[in-house]
């Protein structure tokens with residue numbers, strides 16, 4: 001079985017609840033309403049409690065204000081809720097087995113949302129979600145290809161190289177671009193998908209360059225602040241084109257770092273399983 005097939009098998013993970021399978025089927029239909037989605041999620045108590053906790057978390061900035069999943073769908077958007085549900089099983093693995101990556105992702109989500117508020121055309125909820133999901137491919141590799149994952153992590157440690165280079169060498173694909181196989185049937189907007197696929201190579205984004213640049217920067221900021229574990233030993237280099245695209249100047253770095261630190265303090269109190 002090749003790598004692509006193993007990754008596509010993610011849908012068969014034992015933890016994937018039946019309701020997620022139903023939602024995967026539903027995403028094909030474009031006329032499904034917020035209420036339809038809310039109703040399906042509500043049939044699984046564990047999943048709806050999880051989704052409610054997530055949408056009321058400091059990541060989205062509506063703490064404690066959303067009482068039903070349907071209300072959440074209306075406030076955060078259909079695609080945001082859909083992607084949170086579809087990735088629920090991967091999140092379980094991340095929280096239980098890769099705590100540092102969970103922190104990295106939550107930190108990235110919060111920082112990305114804060115940066116996005118400078119740009120009126122951006123959707124902060126969608127950006128937060130992209131931040132939360134951006135490294136999901138690492139969980140996919142560790143759960144579907146554990147031996148390759150261990151090999152990659154050894155290379156990162158011993159050879160002091162960047163993770164995406166090692167992934168490319170071992171798998172022929174990296175944790176960002178492999179997500180295209182995972183999300184391909186989910187009908188997610190390109191503005192949510194491109195930041196996931198290109199967060200390490202933001203210049204490749206054709207349809208969502210600003211969103212991708214924001215996730216790229218937030219990913220680096222959370223790492224630079226020393227919060228969570230991204231998998232890399234070093235802070236990856238900031239892409240100059242992405243930086244320019246965002247219109248920041250050198251003197252903005254200190255402000256961005258201070259904001260990132262404040263944001264990390266806010267999201268750090270959030271415990272999804274607690």
Ligand SMILES: [Fe+2]
Nearest residue numbers: 134135176199
């Ligand atoms: Fe990454």
Ligand SMILES: [Fe+2]
Nearest residue numbers: 134135219230
């Ligand atoms: Fe990351």
